[in-house]
Amino acid sequence: MLRFIAICLCLAGPAVAADFPALYNVIDVASDDTLNIRSKPSSKGEVIGVLEHNDAYVQIEAFDASGRWAQVSAGEAGMGWVFARYLQAVPGATFPDWPYLQCSGSEAAWSLRYADGDGVMYRAGYEGPGRHLASGPIVTASENTKAKAIMASDGSLHVSALIENAQCWSTMIDAFSGLEATVFVTGEQQQMMHGCCSLMAP
Known part of the structure; x- marks a missing residue:
């Protein structure tokens, strides 16, 4: 058998909302720059990590109420937020x-x-x-x-x-x-x- x-x-x-988790790619970040992961959904939040300019298939857990910030894991630093302007959804990746x-x-x-x-x-x-x-x-x-x-x-x-x-x-x-x-x-x-x-x- x-x-x-x-x-x-x-x-x-x-x-967790039905549309999450979902995969996103980092876009429009210069090759010599990185996308900051912040401790809160604000440009005033402490930088606790970074995403590389060409990171792909990054798992996003949620967006904040404004839809401008996306929640992501920063590894040992815990959960953080990145500016969603620099993310593009992977089609069908939910x-x-x-x-x-x-x-x-x-x-x-x-x-x-x-x-x-x-x-x-x-x-x-x-x-x-x-x-x-x-x-x-x-x-x-x-x-x-x-x-x-x-x-x-x-x-x-x-x-x-x-x-x-x-x-x-x-x-x-x-x-x-x-x-x-x-x-x-x-x-x-x-x-x-x-x-x-x-x-x-x-």
């Missing part, structure tokens, strides 16, 4: 329509990557090549159109991961992603894991 990786993608949760996802734990060592047409790569632990699993496209539940699923198999391992559109805070740094995952692994491995997911480049 085939065993599957099932990743359920749900739009539940009021914490959850759940974008078919490229990566999920991982903050402290527990696991990761899961999904790419449409290339299957699922699952890794337990910090080292090793991981396991490639054949999969089909993201599918929609028959009675809950907001629920999505990815199924993949190598015949001996299956993982079920619930992914919700909600703020998922890292336990290592003061930053969050707009997608949260709870993962159940059975078969060769037996464990339950929690982590965050993000959209990734194709």
